[in-house]
Amino acid sequence: MTSPAVSSRDLPHPGCDEIRLEGVLHALSDPMRLRIVRELAAVSGELSCSDFELPVTKSTTTHHFRVLRESGVIRQVYRGTAKMNGLRRDDLDGLFPGLLDALLDAAGRQAAGGG
Amino acid sequence: MTSPAVSSRDLPHPGCDEIRLEGVLHALSDPMRLRIVRELAAVSGELSCSDFELPVTKSTTTHHFRVLRESGVIRQVYRGTAKMNGLRRDDLDGLFPGLLDALLDAAGRQAAGGG
DNA sequence: ACCGTACTACGATGCCTATCGTACGAGCTG
DNA sequence: CAGCTCGTACGATAGGCATCGTAGTACGGT
Numbered sequence: 001m002t003s004p005a006v007s008s009r010d011l012p013h014p015g016c017d018e019i020r021l022e023g024v025l026h027a028l029s030d031p032m033r034l035r036i037v038r039e040l041a042a043v044s045g046e047l048s049c050s051d052f053e054l055p056v057t058k059s060t061t062t063h064h065f066r067v068l069r070e071s072g073v074i075r076q077v078y079r080g081t082a083k084m085n086g087l088r089r090d091d092l093d094g095l096f097p098g099l100l101d102a103l104l105d106a107a108g109r110q111a112a113g114g115g
Numbered sequence: 116m117t118s119p120a121v122s123s124r125d126l127p128h129p130g131c132d133e134i135r136l137e138g139v140l141h142a143l144s145d146p147m148r149l150r151i152v153r154e155l156a157a158v159s160g161e162l163s164c165s166d167f168e169l170p171v172t173k174s175t176t177t178h179h180f181r182v183l184r185e186s187g188v189i190r191q192v193y194r195g196t197a198k199m200n201g202l203r204r205d206d207l208d209g210l211f212p213g214l215l216d217a218l219l220d221a222a223g224r225q226a227a228g229g230g
Numbered sequence: 231a232c233c234g235t236a237c238t239a240c241g242a243t244g245c246c247t248a249t250c251g252t253a254c255g256a257g258c259t260g
Numbered sequence: 261c262a263g264c265t266c267g268t269a270c271g272a273t274a275g276g277c278a279t280c281g282t283a284g285t286a287c288g289g290t
Contacts, residue, residue, distance in 0.1 A: 007286080020225070021218075022144050022145070022146055025140045025141075025143050025144035025218075026140075026144035028137075028140050029137050029140035029141035030137070030277095030278080032278085034136070034140075048236080050235090056280090057279075058237070059237095059279075059281075060279055062237065063278070063279085064278085065237095078237090078286090078287090080236090080287060081235060081236045081286065082236065082287095095221070095225075096225075097217075097220070099218065101213075102213040102217035102218075103140075103214065103217075105212070107136055110136050110210075124256075163267095165266065165267085171248085171249070171250090172249075172251080173268090174249075174251075174252095174268085174270095175248065177269090178247085178248070178249085179248085193257095195256090195257060195266090196256065196258065196267075197265095197267085
């Protein structure tokens, strides 16, 4: 077959009116989650959870993805056994214009310069 | 006398090279601290700790100001018995161009629109 | 039907932190 | 000096959270 269909298992996402700036900042204040978001932004598409090679166990990885989803930063959808992750770029840009770009730029500068 | 001199009591501030993006985001992910920063940005000058009317005790207020200072978001200096607080706007703009403005704009939009 | 892969759920653990209250220090002002 | 205001220090408390391990579920392939 071509590509696995979206599973019926659905994941709760906050609506745009439920996304809180504090929640977004808290989600991104964790190094592991900031790293995830940076990788997602770099590919500008979807990545499965297992595409990331994080120095933590799978349990912890699941936890971080959930925090990102529940804060409204990423969108998650099952596709077969894989769970695909994508940045909610349009939603975030609509709510907080320029914020995501400024954050990604800031993270990039820090990664490049300070270590 | 004219104005009370800066006290000899000195407060430790992180250098620009010590300011971490994650630390800044964590500092701003608390509603009370985000509120403090918004008020500081609004007056674009210095405010004493007691200029803020926060719904927490003085102990807690002290704690929040310290977190903001230690993360590099604000600069604090004693002037008489008062402790004056100012945004480290130049330092932050130098490290993370556009970030502070985007954050303040985002906070303003959320305060105006969603409540 | 069976197995392997991808991810989850749950409990445990140890640390961090937001909050408070009380007691104290530093500096004005009468 | 005495008192007042501003802010700190310290301990306590309660909740949050990053992490792990183990056991389990969902799905696709053989």
